[in-house]
Amino acid sequence: MSHVLVLVEVANGALDSSTPELLAAAAVLGDPAAVLVTEPGEADAFVVELGELGAAVVFTASLAGVDSMLVTPQVAALHAAVTASGDVRAVIVGNSPDGREAGARLAIRIDGAYQGDVVGIEADNASGGVAVTQQAFGGSYTVTAGTGRGIPVISLRPHSIDGRAPAAAGIVTEIDIAGDTTACAEISATHEQKQASERPSLQGADIVVSGGRGLGSKEKFVLVEQLADSLGAAVGASRAAVDAGYCDHNLQVGQTGVTVSPNLYIALGISGAIQHRAGMQSAKTIIAINKDPDSPIFEVADFGVVGDLFTVVPQLIDAVNARRG
Amino acid sequence: MKIAVLVKEVPDTWGDRAIDPVTKRVDRGGDMVIDEINEKAVEAALLVKEAHSGSDVTVVTMGPKSALDAIRKSLAMGADRGIHIIDDGLRGSDAVQTSAALAAALKGRDFDLVIAGNESTDGRTAAVPAMLAERLGVAQLTFLRTLAVSGDTVTGERVTPDGHVDVRATLPALVSVTEQIAEARYPNFRGILSAKKKPVEVLAIADLALAAGDTGGDNAWSVVADVTARPARTGGTIITDDGTGGTQLAEFLASAKLI
Numbered sequence: 001m002s003h004v005l006v007l008v009e010v011a012n013g014a015l016d017s018s019t020p021e022l023l024a025a026a027a028v029l030g031d032p033a034a035v036l037v038t039e040p041g042e043a044d045a046f047v048v049e050l051g052e053l054g055a056a057v058v059f060t061a062s063l064a065g066v067d068s069m070l071v072t073p074q075v076a077a078l079h080a081a082v083t084a085s086g087d088v089r090a091v092i093v094g095n096s097p098d099g100r101e102a103g104a105r106l107a108i109r110i111d112g113a114y115q116g117d118v119v120g121i122e123a124d125n126a127s128g129g130v131a132v133t134q135q136a137f138g139g140s141y142t143v144t145a146g147t148g149r150g151i152p153v154i155s156l157r158p159h160s161i162d163g164r165a166p167a168a169a170g171i172v173t174e175i176d177i178a179g180d181t182t183a184c185a186e187i188s189a190t191h192e193q194k195q196a197s198e199r200p201s202l203q204g205a206d207i208v209v210s211g212g213r214g215l216g217s218k219e220k221f222v223l224v225e226q227l228a229d230s231l232g233a234a235v236g237a238s239r240a241a242v243d244a245g246y247c248d249h250n251l252q253v254g255q256t257g258v259t260v261s262p263n264l265y266i267a268l269g270i271s272g273a274i275q276h277r278a279g280m281q282s283a284k285t286i287i288a289i290n291k292d293p294d295s296p297i298f299e300v301a302d303f304g305v306v307g308d309l310f311t312v313v314p315q316l317i318d319a320v321n322a323r324r325g
Numbered sequence: 326m327k328i329a330v331l332v333k334e335v336p337d338t339w340g341d342r343a344i345d346p347v348t349k350r351v352d353r354g355g356d357m358v359i360d361e362i363n364e365k366a367v368e369a370a371l372l373v374k375e376a377h378s379g380s381d382v383t384v385v386t387m388g389p390k391s392a393l394d395a396i397r398k399s400l401a402m403g404a405d406r407g408i409h410i411i412d413d414g415l416r417g418s419d420a421v422q423t424s425a426a427l428a429a430a431l432k433g434r435d436f437d438l439v440i441a442g443n444e445s446t447d448g449r450t451a452a453v454p455a456m457l458a459e460r461l462g463v464a465q466l467t468f469l470r471t472l473a474v475s476g477d478t479v480t481g482e483r484v485t486p487d488g489h490v491d492v493r494a495t496l497p498a499l500v501s502v503t504e505q506i507a508e509a510r511y512p513n514f515r516g517i518l519s520a521k522k523k524p525v526e527v528l529a530i531a532d533l534a535l536a537a538g539d540t541g542g543d544n545a546w547s548v549v550a551d552v553t554a555r556p557a558r559t560g561g562t563i564i565t566d567d568g569t570g571g572t573q574l575a576e577f578l579a580s581a582k583l584i
Binding site: 011070071075096097098100101102103104105107108109112113114115116117131136137139140141142143144145146147148149150152182183184185186187188189190191192193201202203207231249250255256259263264274275278281285286287289293298299300301302303304305306307308311312313314315316317318319320323324 | 338339342343344349351361362419420421424446447449450451452453454455456458459460462463464465466467468470480483484485486487488489490491492493494495498504505544545546547548549550551552553554555558561562563564565566568569570571572573574575576577578579581583584
């Protein structure tokens with residue numbers, strides 16, 4: 001079978017949480033082949049795990065200083081892996097800024113197609129191609145697309161592929177990117193947000209609890225975090241809440257923030273402006289709590305409570321904890 | 326310093342946006358506006374220009390006749406000149422093709438800095454800036470929420486899912502900015518008047534030396550097969566809190582096996 005390359009992202013000494021799903025997506029189309037870029041000597045730590053997650057082959061590229069280079073080493077490694085494989089049906093990258101941009105640049109370098117923010121992948125065996133599903137305008141439309149020319153490079157949104165790839169051999173093939181001279185930006189410092197708890201990341205979370213202007217203040221926004229923590233959920237926010245300074249920009253869900261498709265989305269004190277709905281309306285189940293019965297958020301809610309979120313949410317937290325207890 | 330800013334007209338996000346079921350392309354018959362993120366990109370360019378005397382800002386767009394409004398708006402804000410890539414043969418271009426046309430328009434003009442929005446509100450592909458950096462062979466500093474140029478070095482804070490990273494590169498470079506970069510200024514009356522007199526260069530496929538067999542939707546690398554409107558969500562249960570709203574909500578979640 002043809003190889004399907006997967007760009008593996010590594011952070012803080014661990015594989016990114018998207019890795020199992022990316023390899024599962026690759027297995028839909030062919031033999032998953034992980035492409036791993038690390039500082040010298042650090043690849044070995046991940047090879048066994050990648051094999052267990054389904055990688056038949058692990059292309060490893062190592063380069064001193066790679067952790068402080070933005071995107072270009074990953075592009076060089078993917079390009080070298082395409083050449084080394086000789087038979088690549090598709091390339092799959094994650095939906096992070098790094099993943100998307102490495103994929104976009106690779107598409108140009110190998111004269112391939114680029115399909116971003118994909119939510120479904122199927123093998124089109126009649127044509128030997130790949131059919132992808134995307135959403136447009138925040139889930140208002142479902143688009144299916146194929147490849148007109150070249151190898152498809154696909155960025156995959158989390159929660160798009162069910163199941164996991166069967167474990168595979170994870171045979172290591174070293175590839176050389178030392179000769180890459182592409183102009184590159186340098187990462188001079190990394191600043192990670194201090195997480196109050198072990199909350200899941202917003203984009204990949206199974207449950208998202210978001211707060212809006214209805215929370216009223218930064219202090220009261222804590223209620224959103226409390227409900228999120230009782231559900232094991234990620235915290236999100238509307239643009240209005242972010243602009244009012246209740247929480248950090250990285251939490252913004254919507255047209256100009258993060259797009260999420262969790263199993264459960266709970267909107268607290270969010271009116272549901274069209275720009276916010278564009279970032280969350282493809283969630284499987286939507287819950288809304290808002291004191292204004294005319295809020296547009298109720299138009300997309302599967303279950304809505306018109307009421308004061310400062311009484312409804314604590315009661316909900318108690319009920320959730322009681323069921324857990 | 327020579328600065329280029331990429332702008333695009335998009336359907337207004339305040340209205341209902343649609344995809345034409347026949348052409349399978351974005352319906353551009355409704356209200357079209359310059360994308361908000363592009364106004365911020367223009368603002369970022371003007372701030373760099375103001376910090377570096379003798380700078381010149383060129384606004385570049387690709388699109389039909391109506392896209393000229395996006396250029397004029399940018400010129401009214403204070404940009405110096407425009408480039409309008411317009412050709413019926415470019416209709417339906419995908420990101421690969423769009424980046425090829427933009428690269429052809431920018432190449433050979435010795436821009437020190439190219440500034441784009443991080444992602445458009447219609448396509449949301451967020452791929453064109455990286456593709457353009459690849460084609461131009463310059464460093465990319467994308468998803469920046471701050472931007473500064475000093476000497477021949479550009480620096481900024483790149484937003485990541487977990488926080489941000491500080492990035493730096495030597496000019497020439499390509500930058501994409503997030504909505505945190507700056508609030509766009511409003512054009513004043515003098516700016517609006519002078520915008521009409523500023524030069525706008527018009528480029529077609531022939532001027533860009535693109536191969537005819539590589540342009541337009543019929544030759545795209547990515548081909549849309551089908552578009553379906555998602556049925557509106559219906560049948561939601563809305564209750565008014567009678568003192569048991571939180572409990573009822575928990576029961577709903579439990580019955581749906583969500584908790």
